[in-house]
Each structure stands twice: as C-alpha cells, then as structure tokens.
Amino acid sequence: MKLRETNVGRSIFRSPDRKTERDRAAGHWSSFLLHIYPVKVRREELHFRYSWYLGVASTVLLASLVVSGVYLMFFYVPSPTTAYGDMQTIQTEVAFGQFIRNVHRWSAHLMVITVAAHMARVFYRGAYKPPREFNWVIGVFLLILTLLLSFTGYLLPWDQLAYWAVTVGTSMADFVPFIGGSAREVLVGGDQVGAATLIRFYVLHVALLPLIMVAFLLVHLWRWRKDAMLDQERPGMGLGPHAGEEGGVGAPPGSGKQGGGE
Amino acid sequence: MKLRETNVGRSIFRSPDRKTERDRAAGHWSSFLLHIYPVKVRREELHFRYSWYLGVASTVLLASLVVSGVYLMFFYVPSPTTAYGDMQTIQTEVAFGQFIRNVHRWSAHLMVITVAAHMARVFYRGAYKPPREFNWVIGVFLLILTLLLSFTGYLLPWDQLAYWAVTVGTSMADFVPFIGGSAREVLVGGDQVGAATLIRFYVLHVALLPLIMVAFLLVHLWRWRKDAMLDQERPGMGLGPHAGEEGGVGAPPGSGKQGGGE
Amino acid sequence: MSDTDPREVEGKRLLGIVPGQPATGERKVPEEQDLVTVWPHLLVRHAVVGVAVLLFVLILGILFDAPLREVANPFETPNPEKAPWYFAALQELLSHFHPLVAGVLVPGAVIVGMIALPYIDRNPAARPALRKVAVVVFTSFLVVWILLTLIGFAFRGENWGWVWPWDEWHGEL
Amino acid sequence: MSDTDPREVEGKRLLGIVPGQPATGERKVPEEQDLVTVWPHLLVRHAVVGVAVLLFVLILGILFDAPLREVANPFETPNPEKAPWYFAALQELLSHFHPLVAGVLVPGAVIVGMIALPYIDRNPAARPALRKVAVVVFTSFLVVWILLTLIGFAFRGENWGWVWPWDEWHGEL
Numbered sequence: 001m002k003l004r005e006t007n008v009g010r011s012i013f014r015s016p017d018r019k020t021e022r023d024r025a026a027g028h029w030s031s032f033l034l035h036i037y038p039v040k041v042r043r044e045e046l047h048f049r050y051s052w053y054l055g056v057a058s059t060v061l062l063a064s065l066v067v068s069g070v071y072l073m074f075f076y077v078p079s080p081t082t083a084y085g086d087m088q089t090i091q092t093e094v095a096f097g098q099f100i101r102n103v104h105r106w107s108a109h110l111m112v113i114t115v116a117a118h119m120a121r122v123f124y125r126g127a128y129k130p131p132r133e134f135n136w137v138i139g140v141f142l143l144i145l146t147l148l149l150s151f152t153g154y155l156l157p158w159d160q161l162a163y164w165a166v167t168v169g170t171s172m173a174d175f176v177p178f179i180g181g182s183a184r185e186v187l188v189g190g191d192q193v194g195a196a197t198l199i200r201f202y203v204l205h206v207a208l209l210p211l212i213m214v215a216f217l218l219v220h221l222w223r224w225r226k227d228a229m230l231d232q233e234r235p236g237m238g239l240g241p242h243a244g245e246e247g248g249v250g251a252p253p254g255s256g257k258q259g260g261g262e
Numbered sequence: 263m264k265l266r267e268t269n270v271g272r273s274i275f276r277s278p279d280r281k282t283e284r285d286r287a288a289g290h291w292s293s294f295l296l297h298i299y300p301v302k303v304r305r306e307e308l309h310f311r312y313s314w315y316l317g318v319a320s321t322v323l324l325a326s327l328v329v330s331g332v333y334l335m336f337f338y339v340p341s342p343t344t345a346y347g348d349m350q351t352i353q354t355e356v357a358f359g360q361f362i363r364n365v366h367r368w369s370a371h372l373m374v375i376t377v378a379a380h381m382a383r384v385f386y387r388g389a390y391k392p393p394r395e396f397n398w399v400i401g402v403f404l405l406i407l408t409l410l411l412s413f414t415g416y417l418l419p420w421d422q423l424a425y426w427a428v429t430v431g432t433s434m435a436d437f438v439p440f441i442g443g444s445a446r447e448v449l450v451g452g453d454q455v456g457a458a459t460l461i462r463f464y465v466l467h468v469a470l471l472p473l474i475m476v477a478f479l480l481v482h483l484w485r486w487r488k489d490a491m492l493d494q495e496r497p498g499m500g501l502g503p504h505a506g507e508e509g510g511v512g513a514p515p516g517s518g519k520q521g522g523g524e
Numbered sequence: 525m526s527d528t529d530p531r532e533v534e535g536k537r538l539l540g541i542v543p544g545q546p547a548t549g550e551r552k553v554p555e556e557q558d559l560v561t562v563w564p565h566l567l568v569r570h571a572v573v574g575v576a577v578l579l580f581v582l583i584l585g586i587l588f589d590a591p592l593r594e595v596a597n598p599f600e601t602p603n604p605e606k607a608p609w610y611f612a613a614l615q616e617l618l619s620h621f622h623p624l625v626a627g628v629l630v631p632g633a634v635i636v637g638m639i640a641l642p643y644i645d646r647n648p649a650a651r652p653a654l655r656k657v658a659v660v661v662f663t664s665f666l667v668v669w670i671l672l673t674l675i676g677f678a679f680r681g682e683n684w685g686w687v688w689p690w691d692e693w694h695g696e697l
Numbered sequence: 698m699s700d701t702d703p704r705e706v707e708g709k710r711l712l713g714i715v716p717g718q719p720a721t722g723e724r725k726v727p728e729e730q731d732l733v734t735v736w737p738h739l740l741v742r743h744a745v746v747g748v749a750v751l752l753f754v755l756i757l758g759i760l761f762d763a764p765l766r767e768v769a770n771p772f773e774t775p776n777p778e779k780a781p782w783y784f785a786a787l788q789e790l791l792s793h794f795h796p797l798v799a800g801v802l803v804p805g806a807v808i809v810g811m812i813a814l815p816y817i818d819r820n821p822a823a824r825p826a827l828r829k830v831a832v833v834v835f836t837s838f839l840v841v842w843i844l845l846t847l848i849g850f851a852f853r854g855e856n857w858g859w860v861w862p863w864d865e866w867h868g869e870l
Contacts, residue, residue: 011395014787020667032481037735044729051748060747064754069475073465079339084768091765102758109870110754123814123835126823133273133811133815140811147783154781159870163769168780168788175796192771203335206469211332219294269816299562306566315573322574326581331544346595353592364585373611385662387591388650395642398608402638409610416608423696425596430615437623454598464649510696 036221038228044153045228050125054118055224062217068104069206072097076156078202080195083158108150115146131230135223138216145213145242152205155198167193287497298483300490307490312387316380317486323373324479331468334359338418340464342457345420370412377408393492397485400478407475414467417460428463429455591697605681606696612676613669619684634665764870776855779869785849786842792857807838 003009013031044050076086077096090097122128155166160260170193173184183230189196265271275293306312311469337356338348352359384390390398404486417428435446451458562568607615619625645658652659678695682688687694733739736782780788818831825832840842851868860867 006647007395011393011642022803032484034740035484037739040732040734041739042729043731043733046733046742052740053508056743056746057750060750061754064751066473070465072471073469077339077341077461079344080769081340087765098762099758102761102763103754104870105763106757106761107754109782110750119811120835124825124832126828128815129818129821129823130727130815131273133269136815137812140808142279144808150783151781157765158769159764159766160769160773161764161766162773163771164775164778165781165869168778169784172787172791172796172800175800177797177801180801193769194771199339200336203332207332209334211328222294222297267821273815296563296567299566301560302561303566304556305558305560308560308569318570319574319577320572322577323581326578342596360589361585364588364590365581367590367697368541368584368588369581371609372577373530381638382662382666386652386659388621388655390642391648391650392642398642399568399639406635412610413608419592420596421591421593422600423591423593425598426602426605427608427696430605431611434614434618434623434627437627439624439628442628449591455596456598 028258036225038225041228050119052121052213054114054121058111058114058118059217060215061107061114061215064107065111066210068100068107071100071103073206078156078199080198083156083198087157087159108153108173112146112150115143119143132223132227134218135227138220139225142213142216142220145216149205149209149213152209155193156205158198163193166197168235170197298487300487304491309320314379314383316376316383320373320380321479322521323369323376324475326369327366327373327473330362330369334366335363335468340418340461342420342460345418345460349419349421355357370415374408374412377405381405394485394489397482397489400485401483404475404478407471407478410472411467411475412472414463417455417463418467425455428459432459604680604684604694606676606680606694609673609677609695609697612674613672614676616672616676616680775866777852777853777857779849779867782846782850782868782870785847786845787849789845789849789853 035244072090075090075097076083087101090101092098106189122136151166151169154169155162170184170188173187176183185191187197187200188194189200315364332524334352337352337359338345352363354360384398384401413428413431416431417424433448435449436442437447447453449459449462450456451462540666606612614626614631617630620626621630645655647655647658649655678689678693679686681692681694736831779785787799787804790803793799818828820828820831822828851862852859853864854865854867862868
C-alpha cells in the first residue's frame with residue numbers, strides 16, 4: 001500500500017490517483033508548491049528561446065542566497081569590532097564556511113545579471129504590453145531591490161573593498177537636491193561609514209529588504225500565473241510572434257470576464 | 263476620472279466596475295491580498311462564536327511582531343558585550359524604543375495564547391476532521407514554532423531573567439536519551455549559555471524560524487481556502503452542528519472532483 | 525443576484541414599483557449554511573478584529589513596560605529559577621516526576637498525540653454530544669495543563685516551594 | 698485525453714490494436730499556440746534549469762574564492778576608489794558630467810522611464826519589425842549601459858585614468 005493511498009497520505013496529497021490528465025490537473029491544484037503555476041501553458045513557452053529561463057534562474061539564485069545567507073548569519077556579528085574577525089573565522093574555522101561564502105557572493109553577482117537579462121528578454125518579447133504592464137512595473141522594483149540587497153551585503157565583510165565601495169556608493173546620495181544630505185545621513189547613520197552604517201546595512205540586508213523582496217516576488221509570480229490563464233481564455237491576447245496584429249488587443253484589459261478562470 | 267478607470271489603474275486593479283455581485287467576485291480574484299480568501303463562506307462562519315476570530319488575531323499579532331521586530335533589530339547587536347547596553351539604549355534614547363519593545367513583547371505573549379486558543383476552538387468545532395486533518399497537523403507545527411520563536415526571543419535582552427529562563431529551558435534537553443546532550447550543545451553552542459548561544463538564538467529568532475513559520479502559515483492559509491471551497495461543492499462536508507450525522511462524510515476525501523473549484 | 529436589465533422582469537415590462545411585502549411567497553430567512561460573499565461580509569469583520577487586536581497591544585505597550593532586570597550574570601543564580609511562563613507546566617511536572625518522564629516523555633506524548641489526533645478520532649460527527657470521549661479527554665488535558673501552568677507561574681517561590689501569589693509574587697513575563 | 702474505458706471506442710468494442718498510421722486523417726502537428734499541461738512539460742524543464750543553475754554556482758564556489766582584503770581603514774583611501782561593478786556605469790558617468798546629472802538625473806530618468814515604458818508604448822505588436830522605435834531605443838540604451846559598465850569596471854585605474862585591462866587590472870568583484 002503506497003503512502004498516498006493511506007488515510008494520512010490522502011489527507012496530505014488529496015488526489016490518490018493520477019492516471020488521467022484530469023486527475024493530474026486535480027492533483028495540481030491540491031499541491032501548494034504547484035499552485036504557483038498555471039495548469040497549462042502554450043507550447044512555445046517551453047522553448048529555451050522563449051524566456052531563456054531567466055526568471056527560473058533568478059528564483060533559484062534567490063533561494064541559494066537565502067539558504068547560504070542564513071548559514072553565514074550564524075557566524076557573523078554586525079559590529080565593526082567583530083565583523084572582520086568573524087569573516088576570517090568563517091573562512092578558516094567554520095565548516096564549509098569559505099565555500100558557503102563563495103556561493104553566496106557568486107549567487108548575488110549572478111542574480112543581478114539574470115534579473116537584468118530577464119527584464120531585457122521580457123522587453124524583446126513584448127511581454128510588458130497590456131495586460132501585463134503592472135507586472136513589468138513590479139519587475140522594475142524587483143531589479144532595484146536586487147541591486148539594493150547586493151549593495152547592502154557588499155559592506156558586511158568590513159574589509160577595504162567593502163568600506164570604500166560603500167563610501168563611494170553612498171556619497172552619490174549627497175547630490176540629490178534638498179533631501180540628499182539627510183537621506184545619506186539616515187542610511188549611513190552619521191557623517192561617514194561606521195558602526196551605525198554596519199548595523200543598518202545588516203538589518204536592511206537580512207530582514208527589511210528580503211521581506212519587501214519576497215512580498216513583491218509573490219505578487220509577481222501570482223500575476224504571471226493569472227496572465228498565463230488570461231491568455232488561454234482570450235486567444236487574441238497571446239504573446240506569439242503575430243500577437244496584436246489582427247487588432248482586438250487594443251480593447252481595455254480587465255472586463256468582468258477575465259477573473260473567471262480561477 | 264477615477265484612478266481605477268485610467269490605463270494605469272486598469273493595469274493594476276484589472277476590474278474597473280464593481281456594480282454587480284459578479285463584478286465583485288471577478289475583482290476579488292484580481293486582488294492579490296484578497297486571493298488568500300475564498301470567494302464565499304457559509305453565513306455561520308461570520309459569527310464570533312464560530313471561530314472567536316482567533317486565527318485572524320494570531321495573524322495580526324504576527325504582523326505586529328514582524329514590524330516591531332525589524333525596528334528593534336536596527337538598534338541591537340547580538341553579542342554579550344553589547345546586547346544589554348543596546349537594550350538600555352533602546353529604552354532610553356531610541357525614538358519610541360521602549361514603546362516598540364513593549365509592543366513586541368506583549369504581542370509575543372498574546373500570540374502564544376491566541377494560537378493555543380485557536381487550536382482549542384478548532385478542536386471543539388471538530389474542524390480537524392476529514393478532509394482537514396493535515397491542516398490541523400500544520401497547525402500543531404505552527405504552535406511549536408510560535409513557542410520556539412518566543413523562547414529564542416526571550417534570551418535576547420541578555421538580562422538575568424533572560425539568561426536563567428533560557429538556562430532552565432535548555433537544560434531540559436539534557437534528559438532526552440542518547441541525542442539530548444549533543445542537541446543541547448548544538449543549540450547552546452557550548453557547555454553553558456554564552457556568546458555562542460546569543461548569536462544562535464538571534465539568528466533562529468530573526469531569520470530561520472520566521473522563514474519556516476511563514477512557509478507553514480502560507481500553506482495553512484492556502485488549505486483553509488481550499489477547504490472552504492470544498493465545503494461549498496459538497497454540502498455534506500460542511501462544519502455545521504449536524505455535520506457527519508447523515509453519513510456520507512466517511513467517504514475518502516480527495517476524489518478528482520474536489521479541485522475543480524479553483 | 526441577477527445581472528439582467530431591471531426594466532424587464534421575466535419577459536414582462538416593469539411598469540412601476542410599489543413598496544411593501546411581495547404579494548405571494550415569504551421573505552427568505554437567511555440560513556446558517558447559506559453562502560455569503562467574503563467581501564464585504566467576512567472581510568469587514570476581520571478588519572475590525574484586526575484593528576481591535578492591534579489597538580489592544582498598542583495600549584498594553586503604553587501602559588506596561590516590558591521587564592529588564594540586571595545584566596546577565598552566570599555566577600549569580602536567581603531563586604527561584606523560572607522558565608518562561610508557557611513552559612511553567614513542564615517545569616512544575618519536573619518537580620514531581622523523573623526528568624525523563626516530565627521533560628521528555630510527557631511533552632513528546634503531547635506533541636505526538638496532537639499530531640495524531642485527526643487520524644485516531646475518525647468519528648465524523650461535529651456535535652459535542654456525539655463525540656463525548658474526545659471532548660472529555662481533550663478538556664481534561666486542557667484543564668490540567670492550564671492548572672499546572674498557573675501553579676508553576678504564580679504559586680512557586682524559593683526552591684520551588686509553594687507560595688500564595690498574594691503573599692509573594694514570583695511570576696515573570 | 699478521454700477518461701472513457703479504452704475497450705469501448707465511440708460505442709464500438711475494440712477488437713485489437715494494429716500498429717501503424719491511422720487509416721484516415723493526418724497525425725496532428727503540435728502547434729506553438731496549443732496548450733500543454735505544466736506538469737510535466739514545463740516543470741521538468743524548470744527543474745533541469747534550476748539544478749543546472751545551482752550546480753553552476755556550487756562549482757563557481759569551489760573554483761573561485763570570494764575576495765577579502767585587509768580590514769576596513771577609514772584613513773587609507775584606495776586608489777582607484779571603485780563602487781560595486783553594477784554601479785560602475787554610474788561612476789563612469791560621474792567622471793564626465795556634473796554629479797547632479799550623472800548621479801541623480803540619469804538614474805532617476807532610467808528608473809522612471811522603465812516604470813513608464815508599458816504606459817508610453819501602447820503599440821500592441823510583438824514582432825520586432827512592427828515596433829522599430831522601441832527596439833532601437835531600448836537596444837541603444839542597453840549597449841551604452843553595458844559599455845559604460847565595462848569601462849568603469851575594467852578600463853579605469855589610478856585617479857580614474859584610462860588603463861588597458863591587460864596591462865593593469867583594477868576590477869573588483
């Protein structure tokens with residue numbers, strides 16, 4: 001007797017049989033992780049050339065950053081007196097410390113690239129056009145959040161590279177008229193980069209920005225699924241190479257009908 | 263011209279007209295925050311006596327804990343040399359520091375109570391019965407996570423109260439046969455509560471446990487919505503006072519049909 | 525409910541509206557099992573409860589300061605040494621039974637029992653009258669646990685001896 | 698596709714199966730706009746891509762160590778002072794224009810432009826041939842930005858002077 005056919009298995013998986021396509025669709029809706037996906041997509045979306053899979057790559061890199069980041073947090077105290085020593089301890093004494101730190105850093109750099117490239121690919125596919133405008137805007141914010149997360153993390157090793165890169169980066173804020181000087185002071189917590197900056201960047205990096213990022217990402221994925229289902233209800237809305245040429249797409253999005261699918 | 267009737271507004275809200283009930287249901291599905299709710303519920307669920315609204319109360323307390331917790335993080339370095347001094351600074355110098363700390367602590371104590379009471383209410387309503395068994399199990403884990411979050415947060419002020427409460431609490435692990443001693447050492451990071459304990463409890467409290475908690479909570483809410491919709495398809499599955507008396511509920515949950523609602 | 529044009533009722537043109545009870549049929553009494561839309565019915569209530577809970581902790585935060593004792597000192601053990609209040613029941617049990625029982629078996633059994641509950645209790649009835657065993661067992665557990673928590677929290681003083689809370693107060697939040 | 702019993706085909710009993718092409722009609726050619734189920738078609742691909750990306754960073758992590766220079770020293774300014782590579786284009790702009798332009802107006806315009814793009818470009822066509830203006834403007838911006846990033850990252854040395862990366866290397870990751 002298989003697990004999914006027992007009482008316990010049934011209560012968890014809900015759909016004991018997956019023989020027909022319809023069973024699979026039903027099982028789909030009962031799985032939490034799968035429910036972020038639509039049930040069906042157009043065949044063209046399967047090809048590498050459609051999306052270059054850059055959205056998936058960015059999400060996987062984010063997951064790798066969360067896991068490696070939490071591990072590193074256990075060995076790092078965000079204070080100038082301890083930070084650099086903790087980095088040395090991580091690289092020499094902590095189990096897999098150097099390796100996890102490397103993975104965290106290369107994932108971060110790569111994620112900046114994949115998120116920016118994802119955006120470019122979406123542009124060339126025209127996938128920011130109605131009804132997807134607002135998801136593009138969310139995407140712009142996700143790119144900015146990625147840059148800010150990368151930048152705040154850059155300070156944490158508290159070495160010369162970190163210190164001066166952040167000094168240069170934050171000094172740009174000074175040029176913003178009126179609010180620039182005070183914005184910089186709030187961020188840096190004083191005249192120059194120091195203990196106050198380190199704790200602020202740390203909390204931004206490990207708590208505040210990730211919270212905002214995850215919230216935006218959930219909305220981004222949710223709208224992606226909605227839009228994929230929208231396509232299927234109104235064939236004219238597809239993203240194929242000839243989309244929009246027959247007209248009929250100029251109609252304002254968001255009539256009462258569109259939400260019916262889910 | 264109202265915002266939601268412009269191009270920008272349409273791309274965000276999708277559903278410009280909310281005149282009929284059907285429009286409202288459609289608009290419902292286009293709103294991310296609303297999509298955690300089912301479209302309809304049985305009238306009895308509206309009453310205070312049905313749930314005592316303990317689930318909502320727990321969620322609101324969690325939100326209050328996240329917001330106040332992130333604020334406090336900006337002024338706290340998890341090291342024995344600084345922790346207690348940071349607490350004093352928070353209480354005397356930081357803007358609203360004492361107040362935010364109070365809110366965080368009372369929210370935490372209250373949340374233990376509301377989560378436990380939520381569980382008791384669910385028991386007396388019989389709402390753990392098929393097909394809701396697994397959501398009850400997730401609820402048990404959420405209670406344990408609430409206790410662990412509360413306990414790890416208890417150490418952070420690094421005063422006598424915190425230190426000895428955690429010493430007593432962790433010493434219980436010693437009595438677990440075979441693995442107890444080493445489990446305690448991993449948790450405490452040595453023989454007795456010290457700097458290693460503080461950073462471990464801090465990271466558990468601000469990163470690892472909240473991540474797990476939010477993941478479980480999302481699944482919990484998601485299944486709540488699914489089950490609410492399930493009720494509506496099969497009237498016999500309701501939770502009314504006479505549920506299960508006519509029979510027909512003993513049938514195994516999770517046929518192919520159940521997922522059709524969403 | 526209907527989206528049809530109100531000026532046409534079931535194929536006949538509407539000539540006028542007269543206030544009062546409908547001529548035939550009874551007004552529908554809302555039933556408990558009827559479906560209502562979440563927005564606004566449930567959401568408004570959730571919003572009110574959420575705001576009330578939030579106001580409650582904000583007022584608590586204004587009225588009562590969180591405790592902060594002296595700095596942690598590993599060489600000065602307070603008497604009594606108390607765990608946080610939600611572990612007070614366990615600590616009280618520990619003073620009566622062998623640690624293996626009170627610290628491992630009892631909490632382990634409670635957790636396993638809670639997880640297994642829906643798989644043990646296969647009785648589909650929801651009315652308390654039809655599930656007496658489950659209700660009695662759960663209620664007894666709950667009462668014992670709350671009593672133990674109260675005793676451990678408020679009725680224990682130096683060397684875990686019995687004190688009346690109105691004589692000496694040792695509870696710590 | 699169908700859930701009906703395979704032994705009955707459209708009301709007739711199935712007597713046997715003969716391999717080969719169907720007697721009438723053509724085999725359906727899958728079209729790009731046809732719908733396919735996400736599981737397994739898309740999910741398997743996503744899983745493969747995910748594992749590949751993960752392996753890639755794990756191998757990078759084994760091969761290349763993240764840099765760690767001497768401890769931060771506020772009194773010793775390195776020359777050149779470089780921002781992280783993703784801000785190198787901005788830093789390069791700063792060396793040519795007034796800070797208000799390069800540090801505020803340009804990044805502000807880029808962000809606002811990106812956000813406003815779908816509301817400015819109301820042309821519904823997806824083929825590049827039918828949206829030349831948008832493609833040309835975006836591509837020019839992208840090329841200029843990548844060039845500026847490369848120059849700032851690899852071609853700048855002491856006092857932000859020009860160096861060839863094969864002579865002196867000042868890029869920092």
